Amino acid sequence: MTPLLEVRDLAKHYPVKSGIVVARQVGTVRAVDGVSFAVNRGETLALVGESGCGKSTTARLALRLIEPSAGSIHFDGRDVTRIGGAALRALRRRAQIVFQDPYASLNPRLNVGDAIAEPMAVHGIGNAASRRARVEELLGLVGLAPFHAARFPHEFSGGQRQRIGIARALSMQPELIVCDEPVSALDVSIQAQVVNLLKDLQRRFGLAYLFIAHDLAVVKHVADRVAVMYLGRILEVASKRALFAAPRHPYTRALLAAIPHPDPQRRGRVTPLGGDVPSPMAIPPGCRFHTRCPAAQAICREQDPALRPLADGHQVACHLAETLPEAISDTGAGFAPAAARRLALFAKARAAV
Amino acid sequence: MTEALLSIEGLRTVFRSGMGEIAAVDGVSLSVPRGRTLGIVGESGCGKSMLSLSVMRLVPPPGRVAAGRVLLEGRDLLTLPKAEMRDVRGREVAMIFQEPMTxxxxxxxxxxxxxxxxxxxxxxxxxxxxxxxxxxxxxxxxxxxxxxxxxxxxxxxxxxxxxxxxxxxxxxxxPKLLIADEPTTALDVTVQAQILDLLRELQSETGMSIILITHDLGVVAEMADEVAVMYAGRVAERGPARAIFEDPQHPYTLGLLGSIPRLDEERETLLAIEGSVPPPFALPPGCRFAPRCPFAISPCNAAPPPLRDIADAHEAACIRAPIEASLALGNAA
Structure with a gap:
């Protein structure tokens, strides 16, 4: 089966210039530096990594919102790396994006109905009346009411604005939605509402998500497969289960180990990774993670490891993947009995309301 | 119980506005033991940052502290002359914020x-x-x-x-007390782990107390000895950290715990709390969480529930806690 979206060796390099009269290039920021992955129909691929790893740039490259320096993008089997005009507009109908900041991504002067209808108007879908009807339907889909169409963005909370952003992305009946940190700016209780909504919409419409996030716990909840990025490169890709149960790359292990658990009994088990992420203007030679890697050997400083397959779909870019000891899956025991019992009562009572 | 370094009693911080007086912090009492960490958890708008600014007497106008006492080793900071308060800031109580660049x-x-x-x-x-x-x-x-x-x-x-x-x-x-307002929220997880580690080490070196304000239950579990859960300007529940996580009593605490995806759990849907935090100018008359609470019954809407003892040093402001006992009595919602 052809994947819905496939990118190969994608790169985005930004020149860094200096000088007032004559600008000279003094360096290159390698924001995305050779990334390949595929997203299948109806699945969620999460791209995770810390700030500056290139995950958002990769998302924008995949939708052709910015132009790649190298590499190719295939959508539904077709090379869309260099298409333009009507062909590019047609692609945009099939692939949409939801941004992180629901405050910045809505025009404050446009009421919500017009904001949601705008993509349809741009693509010339339907007439004013049919678009209005569709807006009402979309508002219902994301848990808002028809009367909200006449209101303006400032009248909504952050979570509601994110629902509006999702409704706008859905208006084109896309096959792929790129979600760029869609819940990072929201409070936890609201985060859960939006995550549940995204999963529900995926089931109903068979959507594929490219889900950009830095929070591995959220990713564990929404993703089918996970790709871990570091300094512009994917270091590990695996099914969610394999990645969380048996991470192979030392960086993935460090990321998982750094998450604080909501369980005071497990306090102090976090082992912080030393140092900071190097600058994307000066990516270390060899393996780009070797400067912070607790397992680094001589080969890691010399040779850049390629992303290579291990077993069923699990890929890793580490020279030592086979020789590293098995990761001890230390994710804790879940809720304490009293907490679990009351949470079940809470869920039951809520379902009854 | 260890002696308290700081105790906050009946603190009320208000803002004048077109819609009358708005209470950002409304009758909060808390104490911070010596050498320990108090974690204050809540979502945006719950008053947790305003609480810490009130302790420092740095509430921006038109806000002001309308009632209550803030006792640092028995001295009320709210009635100190300005010059003395300036000496307290930095020397006795210091503060760090979320965004180090600003x-x-x-x-x-x-x-x-x-x-x-x-x-x-x-x-x-x-x-x-x-x-x-x-x-x-x-x-x-x-x-x-x-x-x-x-x-x-x-x-x-x-x-x-x-x-x-x-x-x-x-x-x-x-300082004897460090107030850390979302100190790691703007940082990546691996860097967050370094900073939390550092704060813990410095605390054991110096014996200072910490008030850690955060929305992240993971960070609280990692750091706090005592926890206060705040909702809409009030304390919903407080107690030792283990009690809050293992024996949560207030439905809001339950909702928060259910909302966060966990690495040690497989769930199809997260237990989200319906609705959102009420704005401070339109607070419900009774329990402020009642409109979002699946266990709410009519008395919940009548009067704000006071904090009451559940277990040793563990209090919740919920008339239905513990909920299983309350449900067994037949007071079904």
Missing amino acids: SLNPVHSIGDQIMEAMRAHEPRAGAAELRDRAIAALARVRIPAPERRFTEYPHQLSGGMRQRVMIAMALACS
């Missing part, structure tokens, strides 16, 4: 800014002595090559390094 002055070197903080409290100290102490302060927060960093500017540092500098400045005068 808290640091971009046009002064790191070293100058740390020395400025020291000089404010010890005007007679000599330049050479201050310099040595500022470098020692940078070394204490595990900044590599502190002599070089001393001359650098904030933009040359990473987010984690900037937060270390903020901590170095806050601890420059060895």
